[in-house]
Amino acid sequence: MYSYPNIEKQQTENITSPLSTPHLQIKNLNVYIDEKHILKNINLEIPNNSITSIIGPSGCGKTTLLKTLNRLLDDSKNIQITGSVLVNGEDIYAKNAEVTHIRKKMGLLSQRPFPLPMSIFDNIAYGPRIHGEHNKKILNQIVENQLKNVGLWEEVKDRLHHYASQLSIGQQQRLCLARGLAVNPEIILGDESTSALDPISTQTIENLLVDLKKDYTIILVTHILRQARRVSDYIAFIYNGEILEFGKTEEVLLHPRNEITQQYVKGFIS
Amino acid sequence: MTNNINSRLRKEKIAKVIMQIAGFCIIGSLFLIVGIILYKGVPYLSWDMITETPKGGFYIGKSGGILNAILGSLYLASAATLLAIIIGIPISIYLNLYIKSDSIISRSAKLMFDVLYGIPSIVYGAIAFSIMIWLGIRASLLGGILTITLLTIPIVVRTVDELIKTIPEDLKNVTKSLGATRWESSLILLKYIKTGLFTAMLLAFGRAIGDVAGVLLTTGFSDNIPKYLDEPAATLPLAIFFQLSSPIPEVQGRAYASALILTCIILIIVICTHILTSKNNKQKI
Numbered sequence: 001m002y003s004y005p006n007i008e009k010q011q012t013e014n015i016t017s018p019l020s021t022p023h024l025q026i027k028n029l030n031v032y033i034d035e036k037h038i039l040k041n042i043n044l045e046i047p048n049n050s051i052t053s054i055i056g057p058s059g060c061g062k063t064t065l066l067k068t069l070n071r072l073l074d075d076s077k078n079i080q081i082t083g084s085v086l087v088n089g090e091d092i093y094a095k096n097a098e099v100t101h102i103r104k105k106m107g108l109l110s111q112r113p114f115p116l117p118m119s120i121f122d123n124i125a126y127g128p129r130i131h132g133e134h135n136k137k138i139l140n141q142i143v144e145n146q147l148k149n150v151g152l153w154e155e156v157k158d159r160l161h162h163y164a165s166q167l168s169i170g171q172q173q174r175l176c177l178a179r180g181l182a183v184n185p186e187i188i189l190g191d192e193s194t195s196a197l198d199p200i201s202t203q204t205i206e207n208l209l210v211d212l213k214k215d216y217t218i219i220l221v222t223h224i225l226r227q228a229r230r231v232s233d234y235i236a237f238i239y240n241g242e243i244l245e246f247g248k249t250e251e252v253l254l255h256p257r258n259e260i261t262q263q264y265v266k267g268f269i270s
Numbered sequence: 271m272t273n274n275i276n277s278r279l280r281k282e283k284i285a286k287v288i289m290q291i292a293g294f295c296i297i298g299s300l301f302l303i304v305g306i307i308l309y310k311g312v313p314y315l316s317w318d319m320i321t322e323t324p325k326g327g328f329y330i331g332k333s334g335g336i337l338n339a340i341l342g343s344l345y346l347a348s349a350a351t352l353l354a355i356i357i358g359i360p361i362s363i364y365l366n367l368y369i370k371s372d373s374i375i376s377r378s379a380k381l382m383f384d385v386l387y388g389i390p391s392i393v394y395g396a397i398a399f400s401i402m403i404w405l406g407i408r409a410s411l412l413g414g415i416l417t418i419t420l421l422t423i424p425i426v427v428r429t430v431d432e433l434i435k436t437i438p439e440d441l442k443n444v445t446k447s448l449g450a451t452r453w454e455s456s457l458i459l460l461k462y463i464k465t466g467l468f469t470a471m472l473l474a475f476g477r478a479i480g481d482v483a484g485v486l487l488t489t490g491f492s493d494n495i496p497k498y499l500d501e502p503a504a505t506l507p508l509a510i511f512f513q514l515s516s517p518i519p520e521v522q523g524r525a526y527a528s529a530l531i532l533t534c535i536i537l538i539i540v541i542c543t544h545i546l547t548s549k550n551n552k553q554k555i
Binding site for chain 2: 067
């Protein structure tokens with residue numbers, strides 16, 4: 001059965017405070033696409049080893065914000081980005097910042113699973129291989145560990161060399177998570193990562209993310225309030241390109257300070 | 271309300287009829303062409319046609335075959351397609367994945383390739399011929415290969431360009447987020463559009479093997495099978511052209527037999543491509 005944990009019982013006391021050297025800091029970030037001001041002066045400090053959900057109505061800039069964090073918007077048309085995003089204090093938008101190195105630090109889990117056009121084994125081994133790992137024994141170990149990490153090992157251990165597309169959508173999404181983890185990222189970015197999944201697969205992914213937060217800083221974009229409630233420790237509410245509220249999950253959802261956040265939480269805005 | 275539905279159904283029927291007529295016209299023309307080639311060519315088709323080179327007086331009805339033209343066409347089309355793929359794919363990757371696809375360079379280059387795509391092959395032949403005269407190179411297989419390569423590069427570039435547009439943005443982001451360089455990313459994306467690349471190859475090969483005007487001035491014509499790149503070579507379309515210009519019925523019949531051979535070669539290539547494509551489609555992500 002699908003269970004909805006009570007948000008009042010969520011354990012957030014032990015989570016690192018947003019004020020203690022955050023892994024990821026966003027400072028005065030502005031994004032313009034086709035001269036339209038999409039993200040307006042975003043300032044955010046993402047707490048370490050926790051799950052932060054970015055919520056907000058459709059078209060408010062959630063995904064744009066997520067994509068600016070690992071510079072996935074660099075090749076977009078007519079885009080202008082100002083401000084800075086600091087990862088461990090290093091500005092990823094600095095002129096001399098090395099973009100492939102920055103992206104490696106952040107695993108991305110997209111809306112729909114996109115396995116690479118290769119086998120299950122090669123999907124996981126792809127990242128380590130491009131970063132120079134060619135030792136077969138080590139690669140075998142990485143693949144096994146990461147598949148175990150996402151609870152997929154038992155299901156696929158006898159068909160590692162089958163095409164990844166032969167897996168179910170839920171399995172593919174777990175494979176994509178394992179593939180991202182195989183390059184040892186520090187941060188996991190999830191862009192509505194369960195929107196294409198059935199409730200059981202959604203629950204599996206959510207549980208995995210909750211397990212993984214002890215080792216990673218996780219940022220999720222979601223439009224499902226219940227999901228944000230189930231998994232997040234912190235919530236950032238974006239409206240019309242601005243962050244209107246940021247705080248612990250129960251504070252934002254139960255006692256929102258901003259009137260628009262209140263309306264969104266109550267379902268008057270969607 | 272009823273009138274509205276009737277009018278919409280009428281439009282639906284008219285559209286369907288137009289599509290069916292267009293389809294029948296195309297299929298009918300194909301059958302007509304193949305039928306004429308078979309009817310006029312089969313009586314003149316012989317084992318000697320495909321296994322022997324022209325003997326003295328072949329073009330006035332004496333014995334021999336067109337092996338020189340078959341091999342000349344295969345050499346020329348295969349080499350030109352290979353070169354066009356080797357040059358065209360990196361161009362397309364650069365224009366779409368290395369620089370912003372809406373940048374002035376990318377848009378101007380794509381416009382230029384569209385123009386090149388539309389230039390008649392005789393223009394390519396004439397320009398290549400002028401350059402060859404200037405360099406003191408005689409008509410040869412190499413001249414033909416280079417000319418046809420130039421002719422087919424725009425086909426490859428524009429086809430791959432369209433294929434790259436079909437790649438989901440999220441898949442591009444996946445490789446980037448794993449820390450792949452643009453080149454590593456491009457290799458994965460090429461794998462994703464592998465099936466389409468076979469189609470690009472097929473289109474380039476079809477254009478290369480069927481071209482007459484481009485090779486007329488640059489490849490020359492020879493009764494011998496070319497052993498080296500600097501030798502002139504016969505091609506099937508030119509062999510058909512020369513035989514068809516003859517007033518001798520025997521030679522004209524052989525022209526249709528040659529056309530039948532050319533059609534069969536293209537058919538074999540198409541079937542092979544389809545087999546490869548369907549095999550890859552089964553594996554596609």
